[in-house]
Amino acid sequence: MRITAKAKQETRTRILETARKLFLEKGFEQTTTRDIASLAGIAAGTLFNYFPSKEELGTTLLAEALDEAKTDFLAKRHGEEDLAELLFAHAMAGLRMLAPYRTAVAPIIEVGMSPFASNGSCEGNRIRSEHLETVADLIANSGPNTQPSFVVMHLYWTLYLGVLAFWSGDESPNQEDTLAILDQSMRLFVSSLNEERVVKEDSSDE
């Protein structure tokens, strides 16, 4: 049992590494699952014993990178900055880790993480909820209003995806235009948060 479990794990990572290699080499859509399978030394169907879809293979790679980014971010001390700066740093940590995939991620993010209900990628959902959880924590630690509404969180995710979309196609040197958009998006988000706080205070009279 031990041997088999280990072998399975090895196959899984071999598939992941092969997929990463090919996605980066030829792009996500130009890489076929048969390509990945044959280069990984397994049958075409076997790949789907390990990952339910090609999409999920992609999101798993992104999730790995973003998990690492999250660890990095939480390891650093972020004591005195204001919320907008924290959110900026948080998103930047993710972009840094995703950097190698930048030009290849668009199709993966587009359908794997989109706010449209259709999406069913479970790794994509995990990425979203983990990211939003961190954001909610940062908000909670920054002011009196502990629980941001789901409307606000939807707004955040919209803005974040907009940044990712821009970033994935950003042709400016070192993607510096992305920094401007990210900065503006996060500050805008914080201001909408503050507005909601005011509204809540108002309505708490009744």
Next chain:
Amino acid sequence: MRITAKAKQETRTRILETARKLFLEKGFEQTTTRDIASLAGIAAGTLFNYFPSKEELGTTLLAEALDEAKTDFLAKRHGEEDLAELLFAHAMAGLRMLAPYRTAVAPIIEVGMSPFASNGSCEGNRIRSEHLETVADLIANSGPNTQPSFVVMHLYWTLYLGVLAFWSGDESPNQEDTLAILDQSMRLFVSSLNEERVVKEDSSDE
């Protein structure tokens, strides 16, 4: 030549009507191009003489609805309201016309109108640029700063897509939650516009 041109037009609209019917009946992804073709009385391949892709068939339907919405919106007088209200009304006009498609649009919008560069649907691009053009006009007529930056327009499109995404899955009665999100999004956008105006005024000193 006349006769053929007319026949072609008829076939084209028959395809569109058939597609609309089936998309609404079974959803976009559950409808195959063969379904559409056979119900429209043409061969499978003929469909692609009229539309380059299934995706384009979908975006064409949306574009029709949104064109009509635009006409409706521009016909009404919008004299005294402030910019946020105008933008709200503009977006609402679109949502009203898209209403029948609400639960079916997600996959079409997701890939046809997404801000991700990958997308190549030409009707989708037309929808975006027409919509943004109207928005830019509304902005221009509302204040001194005639030309909003492309960063701002990107932000607008991000927020608008976020609203569409929410709306397509909104389970609240009459999608009233969508109204709240739309309102908040548009007001947020306007406030970011004003911020940019201030910044521009500041930097115009140098």
Next chain:
DNA sequence: GAAATTTTGTGAGCGCGCTCATTTTTCTCC
């Protein structure tokens, strides 16, 4: 260690969107 059982691997094949060589129809010109 053989038999039974469970787990894992396999690849032929399905249905999809879409292409393209070919056939069929329509138009043009005398």
Next chain:
DNA sequence: GGAGAAAAATGAGCGCGCTCACAAAATTTC
């Protein structure tokens, strides 16, 4: 109206993601 050219329709077929009936291998049971 018949010959030739142009336009349009056709459907067999491709490559894709993915499934599934079956085979092979590993594990458990005796």
